Amino acid sequence: MEPASQFGEDSWSRFHRWSPPVLLALGIVLCVGTASMVMTPAEWIPVSVLTVAAAALEVWWWRTGPGTGSVYYILRTVIAFALSWFNPFFAIYALVGYFDAPWLITERWARLGLLATAVTMAGSQSGGLPPSDSMQWTVFGLLFVLNAVISMVMYRIGERDLRRTEERIEAIAELERMNTRLEQALSENRALHAQLVQHAREAGIDDERRRLAAEIHDTLAQSLTGIITQLQAAGDAEDPDAARRHVTVAANLARRSLGDARRSVQNLAPEILEHDTLESVLAESVDRWSVEHGIRTDFTVTGDSEPLHDDIAVTLLRITQEALANVAKHASAHRVGVTVSYMGDEVSVDIRDDGLGFDPAAVSADGFGMRGMRSRVARVAGVMDVESEIGAGTAVSVRVPQVRAGSVS
Structure with a gap:
C-alpha cells in the first residue's frame, strides 16, 4: 500500500x-x-x-x-x-x-x-x-516527574480537543442526516400535494356540474322566471305606461341575466390562464368587476410570483370571483381590497370589504355560497377563513399549496 x-x-x-x-x-x-x-x-x-x-x-x-x-x-x-x-x-x-x-x-x-x-x-x-551518582539520580527523578506531568497534561488537553472534534464531526453528520430526512420529507410533501391536485382535477368535473346547476338555478332560472312574469304582466296591462314599466323591468332582468351568463362562461374557461399569470388575470377581473359595480377596488401582489399549476390558479381565480360576486350582491360596500401573497410553500388570496358584514356561523353551510367556496379550497388541500361582523365588513382569506406549473403531468 x-x-x-x-x-x-x-x-x-x-x-x-x-x-x-x-x-x-x-x-x-x-x-x-x-x-x-x-x-x-x-x-x-x-x-x-x-x-x-x-x-x-x-x-x-x-x-x-x-x-x-x-x-x-x-x-x-x-x-x-x-x-x-x-x-x-x-x-x-x-x-x-x-x-x-x-x-x-x-x-x-x-x-x-x-x-x-x-x-x-x-x-x-x-x-x-x-545515572552515575546520587545527585544525578535525584536530577533524573525530578526531570522524569516533570516530563511525565507535562506529557500527561498535554495528553489530557489533546484528548479533550479530540473528543470535542469528534463531537463536532458527529453533530455535523447528524445535521446532515437531519437535512437529508427533511429534504425527503419535503419531497414527499410536494408529491402528496401534487397527488391531491391530481385528485382534485379528477373530482372537479362532477363538482363543477353541481355548482353550475346551482348557479343556473339561483341566477339564470330565477331571472328568466322574472322576465316571463314581467312580460305576462305587460301583456295583461291595459295601461300603456304600466306595460312599458313591465317591459323595462324585463329588459333589466335580461341584461343582468346576460351578465351572469357571461360570468359563468368565464368561470368555465381555465384556458384564460394558459398564456398569463394568475395575478394579471386577477387584476383584469378585479378591474372589470370594479367598473361594472362602481366600487373602488385595490389590487396588491406580495412576494415573488411564480407560475402556478392550472388547478391551483383556477381555484384562486374562481374563489375571488365568487367572493366579489357576494360583495356585489350582499355587502353594499364602498371599498374592496384584493391581495395575492406568495409565501414560498403557500399562496394566498385575501378579499376584504367595508360592507354590511354578516354572521359567519349563520351562513357557513347555507346554499352554494360559502359552502361552495370551502369545497373548492378543500379539493386542493387548502384552507379558507372568513372573518366578518355585522356592520364591520368581511374578510375572506384563502391559503393553498404553492404547487408550481408542471408539478403534475
Missing part, C-alpha cells in the same frame, strides 16, 4: 509520517558530531546496529501503515531508549513518542507509552543513562 493512501494529507498526518525518520536522521548527525565526547569506540558497534534497525523499522512502518501502529510504537520506543543509553542526543528520536502515542496505540497503553518516553527524555536531560 502506498503511503499517500495510508494517511490523510492534513498537517498532522504529514507530521506523523515524516517526523520519526527526520528526527532519526538528526539524531544520527548529533551522534556523529558528539561521539568523541560521550561514546567509546566499542559503543559504535551497537549504536550502528541499533541505527540500522531504527532505519529498517521506519521503512517497514512506511510500507505497512497504521494497522501495525502498536508494534511500531513499542519497537521504536525500545530502540530510542537503547540509542539514548549510548548517546543522550538520540533522545531527540524518542521525542516523537509524546505526539503519536494517542494516535498509534490504545488509550490504556498510551499513558504507559508516554511514561516510557519520559524515562528516555529525563535520562538524556540529566546527562545520560544510567
Whole structure:
C-alpha cells in the first residue's frame, strides 16, 4: 500500500509520517558530531546496529501503515531508549513518542507509552543513562516527574480537543442526516400535494356540474322566471305606461341575466390562464368587476410570483370571483381590497370589504355560497377563513399549496 493512501494529507498526518525518520536522521548527525565526547569506540558497534534497525523499522512502518501502529510504537520506543543509553542526543528520536502515542496505540497503553518516553527524555536531560551518582539520580527523578506531568497534561488537553472534534464531526453528520430526512420529507410533501391536485382535477368535473346547476338555478332560472312574469304582466296591462314599466323591468332582468351568463362562461374557461399569470388575470377581473359595480377596488401582489399549476390558479381565480360576486350582491360596500401573497410553500388570496358584514356561523353551510367556496379550497388541500361582523365588513382569506406549473403531468 502506498503511503499517500495510508494517511490523510492534513498537517498532522504529514507530521506523523515524516517526523520519526527526520528526527532519526538528526539524531544520527548529533551522534556523529558528539561521539568523541560521550561514546567509546566499542559503543559504535551497537549504536550502528541499533541505527540500522531504527532505519529498517521506519521503512517497514512506511510500507505497512497504521494497522501495525502498536508494534511500531513499542519497537521504536525500545530502540530510542537503547540509542539514548549510548548517546543522550538520540533522545531527540524518542521525542516523537509524546505526539503519536494517542494516535498509534490504545488509550490504556498510551499513558504507559508516554511514561516510557519520559524515562528516555529525563535520562538524556540529566546527562545520560544510567545515572552515575546520587545527585544525578535525584536530577533524573525530578526531570522524569516533570516530563511525565507535562506529557500527561498535554495528553489530557489533546484528548479533550479530540473528543470535542469528534463531537463536532458527529453533530455535523447528524445535521446532515437531519437535512437529508427533511429534504425527503419535503419531497414527499410536494408529491402528496401534487397527488391531491391530481385528485382534485379528477373530482372537479362532477363538482363543477353541481355548482353550475346551482348557479343556473339561483341566477339564470330565477331571472328568466322574472322576465316571463314581467312580460305576462305587460301583456295583461291595459295601461300603456304600466306595460312599458313591465317591459323595462324585463329588459333589466335580461341584461343582468346576460351578465351572469357571461360570468359563468368565464368561470368555465381555465384556458384564460394558459398564456398569463394568475395575478394579471386577477387584476383584469378585479378591474372589470370594479367598473361594472362602481366600487373602488385595490389590487396588491406580495412576494415573488411564480407560475402556478392550472388547478391551483383556477381555484384562486374562481374563489375571488365568487367572493366579489357576494360583495356585489350582499355587502353594499364602498371599498374592496384584493391581495395575492406568495409565501414560498403557500399562496394566498385575501378579499376584504367595508360592507354590511354578516354572521359567519349563520351562513357557513347555507346554499352554494360559502359552502361552495370551502369545497373548492378543500379539493386542493387548502384552507379558507372568513372573518366578518355585522356592520364591520368581511374578510375572506384563502391559503393553498404553492404547487408550481408542471408539478403534475
